[in-house]
Amino acid sequence: MNRRRRRPNYFGWVIFGLVVLFGYYFNRVYLPSTPLLAGPTVTPTRSFESYVTEAEDLFKQGKLRDSIDAYKLAIKASPQDPTLYVALARVQVWDGKYEEAQSNAENALLLDNNNAMAYAVHAWALDFQDGKNGQALESINEALKRDDRNALIEAYYVEILVDSGFDNYAKAAEQSRVALALDDKIVETHRARGYILSVTQNYEESVQEYDVAIAINPNLSVLYIEQGLNYRALSLKDKAIEAFSNAITRNPSDPQPYYLISRTYATYGDYSKALQYADSAVQNNPADASLHANLGVMATRNFDYETAVKELGLAIFGGTTEAGVKIVGIPLSNDVRVSEYYFTLGLAMARTNQCGEALQIAQKLQANGSDDEITKDATNKIISICQENLDNPVGATSTPASLPVETETPAPTSTP
Numbered sequence: 001m002n003r004r005r006r007r008p009n010y011f012g013w014v015i016f017g018l019v020v021l022f023g024y025y026f027n028r029v030y031l032p033s034t035p036l037l038a039g040p041t042v043t044p045t046r047s048f049e050s051y052v053t054e055a056e057d058l059f060k061q062g063k064l065r066d067s068i069d070a071y072k073l074a075i076k077a078s079p080q081d082p083t084l085y086v087a088l089a090r091v092q093v094w095d096g097k098y099e100e101a102q103s104n105a106e107n108a109l110l111l112d113n114n115n116a117m118a119y120a121v122h123a124w125a126l127d128f129q130d131g132k133n134g135q136a137l138e139s140i141n142e143a144l145k146r147d148d149r150n151a152l153i154e155a156y157y158v159e160i161l162v163d164s165g166f167d168n169y170a171k172a173a174e175q176s177r178v179a180l181a182l183d184d185k186i187v188e189t190h191r192a193r194g195y196i197l198s199v200t201q202n203y204e205e206s207v208q209e210y211d212v213a214i215a216i217n218p219n220l221s222v223l224y225i226e227q228g229l230n231y232r233a234l235s236l237k238d239k240a241i242e243a244f245s246n247a248i249t250r251n252p253s254d255p256q257p258y259y260l261i262s263r264t265y266a267t268y269g270d271y272s273k274a275l276q277y278a279d280s281a282v283q284n285n286p287a288d289a290s291l292h293a294n295l296g297v298m299a300t301r302n303f304d305y306e307t308a309v310k311e312l313g314l315a316i317f318g319g320t321t322e323a324g325v326k327i328v329g330i331p332l333s334n335d336v337r338v339s340e341y342y343f344t345l346g347l348a349m350a351r352t353n354q355c356g357e358a359l360q361i362a363q364k365l366q367a368n369g370s371d372d373e374i375t376k377d378a379t380n381k382i383i384s385i386c387q388e389n390l391d392n393p394v395g396a397t398s399t400p401a402s403l404p405v406e407t408e409t410p411a412p413t414s415t416p
Helices: 010-033 050-058 064-075 082-094 098-111 117-125 135-146 151-161 166-182 185-197 201-214 221-234 237-250 255-267 271-284 289-301 305-317 336-352 353-366 373-391
Strands: none
Touching: 050 064, 050 082, 064 082, 064 201, 064 271, 082 117, 098 117, 117 151, 135 151, 151 166, 151 185, 151 289, 166 185, 185 201, 185 221, 185 237, 201 221, 221 237, 221 255, 237 255, 255 289, 289 336, 305 336, 305 353, 336 353, 336 373, 353 373
């Protein structure tokens, strides 16, 4: 009946102890020091406010494209905030992206259809698009219904009123004073006042308003362009060219200031420089038919009729450049500038003895019935040159066209 006592299993206890030690090491030492092989890595996320701050700073620096990109990142971080779409649309208008600005203002209205600034920026974007001034007036009135003490809205209202026609100039002048009274520390109110002063030919006072706007933000190229137009209207060529050059410095890829410098030099008979800047404008936007037309006009002034025929032909009839860029032709209208393109092509063709085509253009101009005396004189000149070529088939004439590139500036009226 006596049981045999079992001897202790020392080997098992050793194994057990090793297992315990291994578990402790695995959980307390190995796992914490080993990176995860799967799953998301924790990284800090930027707030939409930080993107907005960055976008505002970039706008102040005149870096509009970078500002737009920053606002888009802010929207990605907070897609339900209508104020972000409004801010983006506002910068897009400054950058000339009017349809995109309209779309983003409409996005803001989808999120909040009672947002006054969304209606205002929507109206501003519409006003820059052909044939949409009526819609712009409707939208700006919706903005004013919701907030009639907002300086930005009032400033946009001024521009839209001016663009709606002469009958609204007096009201636009009144609203420009209201906008300044509400806030004279922002660019838009001074720009709006400068705009109404300019269209009513009070150029010196307009210059003063643009001076203030530029002092508030010296990095917006469009302010220099509008300032330069005032100087040109005052026949201050050097100041005009300086202003346009400042616009180029702020935005070198914009063809407009190059074009304006070209026209300014041509006004004063410096056709060599006019040709140089006309070519730079085309290089910046080779798909723009009007820029090719201007280059053709300046080539004619430099007696380079072969280039003139080539560039004006592209502009008027359309086609493809040597680099493969497609050009959509400009149809004939009673617009003075368009008429200039047509009769200059006709003159260049006549001077190179391409009278079959030149006379067709002359016939189109006559059939168009323009009342512009310059166009009538140029049309008669085409016919006269071709008659000379017929009577004297030695070659084309070499006398330059004696037609002004720019019309004279009317005298200022009373201050609005």
